[in-house]
Amino acid sequence: MVNYVLRRLLYMVVTLFFISIIGFFIINLVPGSALDARINQLRAQGGEVSYQEIESLKARYGLNDPIPVKYWKWVSGVVHGDFGESFTYQEPVGSLIWSRIGFSVLLSSFALIFTWVVAIPVGVYSATHRYTVPDYVITLIQFIGVAVPDFLMALILLVVASKFFHTGVGGLFSQQYQNAPWSWARVGNLLSHMWIPVIVIAASATAWTTRVMRANLLDVLNQQYVQTARAKGLREAVVIWKHAVRNALHPLIMTLGSLLPSLISGEVIVSIVLNLPTTGPLYISSLINKDMYLAITFLMALSILLVVGNLLADLLLAWVDPRIRYE
């Protein structure tokens, strides 16, 4: 098991290495980066200071070097914790992104928890009450959940929230907590702002997962071992939750790996609509402005989240299903 994890970690490093090369190349292929724009701006200003700054930028990012050298300069910076500079924000990338990545991870994790906490019981209920009115209602809601685009749902919830709950709209904090130091009150304020984005991000995943859970459980309920469990004299609740659900979770965990990217991309759209200080909006603007060091750092951070998420999903699978053994 330890061996397996070590091997997976090694594969992860290799994967990330290739992602960084390919990502870096593609981002550098596009002419007219934010760095060029910045240099042009400095040139236009003229003067000794600007000239020196241009020279130091050129030297640091290897502006006239071939791409592999640029790549090398960037990687050796990253190893020392220097991720480069955002030329549109004129700030080091490092100080720009950490809090945003934190909020993104928080939002996506909450969305994932929400998805499972809602989808599993609802799916179980739906499967065990097949062809009853509640099952039809759940099915209808699922189709709506899958069909309504995230941004529309975000807008609807915004209206609902401001009309009926009188909570602040957009952002993750109310005005007075925006720049306040961390305190319990600030955490509470954060949570009260988070439910809208969490629901929006999780909506379609929840609908879809409920559907999968229902189908899996119906499958499992036809298995012989469920009948065996009943024939032992177990209560129906034990038959369902101990013997059937555990087996039905298996495909759900397997799809966890592919659920993560959809949660992350859902987060991007929702964050733009709701103006949240997460990675999404900044990532998009960095790509539009060709702010390359900001963009590549985001790309790498999201990739790391994905591969780690996949590893966790696989370990969870091994824990749930004893037939899976990692040598």
Added chain:
Amino acid sequence: MASTAMSPVRGQAGQAEDFVIRVEDLRVEFRTPIGVSSALDGITFEVPRGKTLGVVGESGCGKSVTGLAILQLVPLPGIITSGRVLFRPHDGSEAINLLEYERMGADMRGTRGKNISMIFQEPMTSLNPCYTVGNQIKEAILLHQTKNHKEAKERAIDILQKVGMPNPERIFGSYPHELSGGMRQRAMIAMGLSCTPDLLIADEPTTALDVTTEANILELMRELQQEIGMSIMFITHNLGVVAQMCDDVAVMYLGRIVEQASVEEIFYDPKHPYTISLLRSIPRLGTNRKEHLEVIRGSVPDPYTRVSGCPFHPRCPSFMPGICDKVYPEALHLPSSPQHLVRCHLYNDLNHQEVATSSGDKSS
């Protein structure tokens, strides 16, 4: 040490009238979108205490449904529409109609696994892959016998040893996928016997196994039956196994019992044309290889349509027009042996000539 898990021998043979289970006029319907199929169409039989009843018949005749219906475990859309399932516990108390219990109620659950247990055809899928064999056997013991986990574990290991597991402690902690088919079926039998039931319903327990393993499992079941004095309802379509295992046999066709008798009479003096054809369709040593095996003409009709008269008449070699396709035959006791029941118009007016000719087969 083994005897701690088992109660002493009970239900001594001899009391002919004593039954463990008596099924009366049991009817089960499957109400599906394409129509209603009568899986069981009024069957009546009993399993004598300490004996083995074989239930045979072609695929789809309702053997498994019979077993499941006794435990009220017929899967939806199947429902039990009428009948009684009388169960008489070994302490000699009054017979109880199990169908009066609520399907998932405490009484019915208390009967399942404790008084009546069932093992299934597919050893590969009848154990839950997510839990150890020990966990699954312990579950039944904890439910019906003791609340003490340590004691339950001891009993489970005990019973695993009893069913001939080579290393019971290790098997206790093994997952089903780590065991072979034969071992899994032993584990299933261990689970079925863990609470020393009065009746074991074995639904084709050896069909999926190879011949050697099958012989071992059958031997094991016979031994354990002797030891704890339970009754067995043995569902199979293998007549060879019936000859080895059973005291009585019920032959089913399309949800009905067409003939019922002791195992000797079924094999040496079969009455119903369907039973006769079934027996002819098994290969025997010493027959000419060039001779074709006899097969039963036609095939089982679609379960959603009702056949008028005797359900077997479209395939019957002794079909009598005007009677067999019009009137559903009553169950008849043969005058020569009152325990022998047959549903066939050939014996309707106790046509002694017919009876005489077919019993002439006995010598051949």
